[in-house]
Amino acid sequence: MTGDIITYDYFGSLYINMTNRCDSHCVFCIRDQEDSALGGLWLQEEPTREAVLEEILGQDLGGYEEIVFCGYGEPTCRADDMFWICDQLKASGRDDLPPIRLNTNGHGSLINHRDITPELAGRLDAVSVSLNGSNKEEYLRLTRPGAGEAAWEGMLDFIRTATQHVPRVVVTIVDYDKTPEEIEACRRLAEEQAMKRGIGFLLLTVGLVCLLAGCQGKDLTAQAEKELGLDLSGGTVVTQSDTHSGNGDGLSVLVLRWEEETLEQQLAADARWQPLPGDLLCQTLFWGVSDETSRIGPFFQDNEGGIEIPPVTQGYWLVLDRHSQAKEGEDPEELLHRYSYNCTAALYDTAQRTLYVCRLDT
Ligand code: SF4
Structure with missing residues (x-):
């Protein structure tokens, strides 16, 4: 069934759908999928701007993290x-107005035949630009823009100029069929664009955070003992890695294994640890979740220092939200909706007597 959905709630943000139109034809675009996957987002008719405004203002905006101009098209x-x-x-x-973000393919200036980035100032609080390729050839192969090669330079220029006018510019890629090397190349390209303007910004993939390489050698076991309040002395280190750099950003992963079930007794006695299967937060962080249009997570699996955590059905899990915006008593899933992450997530596999401790800071 189709219908005109103009606004919709997605992971705590209010998404705005004003058009089906787009100047590209990405190979992964959900607009090309079967009707059943469209979920009513395909507009039979573009809503007037007045109708969009009325629908937004008719909502309790204080409950949303952001308003996001997103799709269905560009x-x-x-x-x-x-x-x-x-x-x-x-x-x-409205005193409940959240920040406003634009999700774009970065072709806005090409589409409108003028540099629109100055017009973002004061209107958009953040812009997410899809990069999707580390070089022109890959970008054109995946996104198939109507403007051809001009779209590649136009998108990069949009990123560079947007950083002059918008407080926060985030560059994203869809992790469609990328190798770790290609993701790393995208990260480097995004950094180069930022450096050309002397401004830093984040590179996020859908469900995958690219991290800076950093210093090694911290005693991760001691850190985990202190942070989790556990005695880990009986465990043997299976693997450990740490990409935290001088600015504090990075991912550390520690995997410990026990010969006997000593740790399980400690976890069972600690009310902070919850038995598996975990809730949506647990699933998202460790293994990722998908719906018909998108995917988020896993958070600790990347091309540098990350780990693919195997399915675990029996055991315990714990998430510590260390973010400065974290408030006592708030819904733990709030951490998924932030621009940056400071969290420690731990998972214990009872059958394998294995503990995973992942510390993420972005
Ligand atoms: S830019 Fe977005 S809307 Fe346009 S074709 Fe690509 S995925 Fe689809």
Whole structure:
């Protein structure tokens, strides 16, 4: 069944769907999937900007992390309407208005035949640009833009100029069929664009965070003992790695194994540890979750220092949210909705007597 869905709740943010149009034809685009996967996002008719504004303002905005101009197609195909809506929202005086973000393929200036990045200023609080390729050939193969090669340079230029006008620019890739080397190349390319402007920003993939290489050698077992409040002395280190760099960002992974079930007794006696199977937060962090349109997680599996955690059905898990925005008593899933992560997640596999401790800081 199809219907015109203009706004929808996605992972705690309010997503805005104003158009099906796009200047590209990405090989992974969900617009090309069967009707059943469209879920009503395919618009029979583009809503007027007034209708979009009315629908947004009709909601309790305080419950959302962000308002996101996203899809179904490319939102900058309606850049002028989007800017008008942003202006109206900012002028509405609503004290529950969350930050506004644009998810874009970065072709907005090409599509509108002018540099639209200055017009983002004061309207968009953040912009996420899809990079999707570490070089022109790969980018064109995956995204198949109507403008051809001009789209590659246009997208890179959009990233560079957007950083002058928007407080936060995030570059994303869809982890469609990329090797770790290709993901690393994307990360480097994003950094180069940032460095050309002297501005830092994050490179995030869908469900995969690319991390800077960093110093090694911390005593991860001692750190885990202190942080988790456990006696880990009986465990043998199976593997450990740490990419935390001088700025504190990075991922550390520690895997310990026991010959006897000594750790299980400690975990069973500690109310912070929950028995498996874990809830959505646990599933997302350790193994990732998908719906018909997207995927988020796993968080601790990347091309550098990460680990693929095998399915675990029996055991315990614990997540410590160390983020400065974390509040006592809030829903633990809030950590999934932040721009950055500071968390420690631990998982104990009873059958294998194996403990995984992952510490992520971005
Ligand atoms: S840019 Fe987005 S909407 Fe356009 S074809 Fe690619 S995935 Fe689809």
